[in-house]
Amino acid sequence: MKFSEEEQKKIEQAxxxxxxxxxxxxxILYLLYRHTSFPFEKILIPCMFHKLxxxxxxxxxxxxxxxxxxxxxxxxxxxxxPLVPYGVIIYAWYMxxxxxxxxxxxxxxTGMHYCDAYLWTALGLTAANFIIKNLVLILFHxxxxxxxxxxxx
Numbered sequence: 001m002k003f004s005e006e007e008q009k010k011i012e013q014a015x016x017x018x019x020x021x022x023x024x025x026x027x028i029l030y031l032l033y034r035h036t037s038f039p040f041e042k043i044l045i046p047c048m049f050h051k052l053x054x055x056x057x058x059x060x061x062x063x064x065x066x067x068x069x070x071x072x073x074x075x076x077x078x079x080x081x082p083l084v085p086y087g088v089i090i091y092a093w094y095m096x097x098x099x100x101x102x103x104x105x106x107x108x109x110t111g112m113h114y115c116d117a118y119l120w121t122a123l124g125l126t127a128a129n130f131i132i133k134n135l136v137l138i139l140f141h142x143x144x145x146x147x148x149x150x151x152x153x
Contacts, residue, residue: 012098012111019095030070055137058130061145068152079148082125090118 003011032038049057065080069088078085094112101111133144 008113012113015114016095016098016102019091019098022091023095033067033070056130056133056145058126060133061129061148064145064149064152071152073152076148076151080145082129083122086122086125 033040044063047057047060049055050060059081061081062084065077065084068074068077068080069084074085097110097112100108136142136144
């Protein structure tokens with residue numbers, strides 16, 4: 001679907017505002033995580049797919065990936081769930097490029113535009129994560145997330 005230039009600007013503006021709001025929310029969570037003893041793990045709901053089947057769901061490892069990312073363990077974050085660092089990179093690229101464009105008053109046209117390829121890449125990473133972790137679990141009886149958790153400690 002093609003949008004007019006005016007509609008595209010409104011969409012980009014809404015996405016930018018949403019992204020800035022997410023950055024504020026993430027900063028608050030990060031500060032709470034780093035500077036309080038709030039037990040975040042106590043409020044997380046266990047994965048019902050994993051409980052019922054013993055297999056990983058497509059999102060398994062995501063929370064641990066965020067925690068590893070906050071700790072600066074970016075490779076470990078990728079191994080837990082590749083969608084987390086990928087999402088951070090796409091987000092930073094989008095927000096950074098649009099911030100530059102806004103600060104320059106539109107003179108520097110660097111703003112990243114939406115493209116279906118970003119979503120397809122995210123879907124591919126999630127599917128690969130799901131398939132690889134479950135194949136290793138089924139074929140070799142190795143629980144990758146538990147092994148990675150030992151590296152996190």
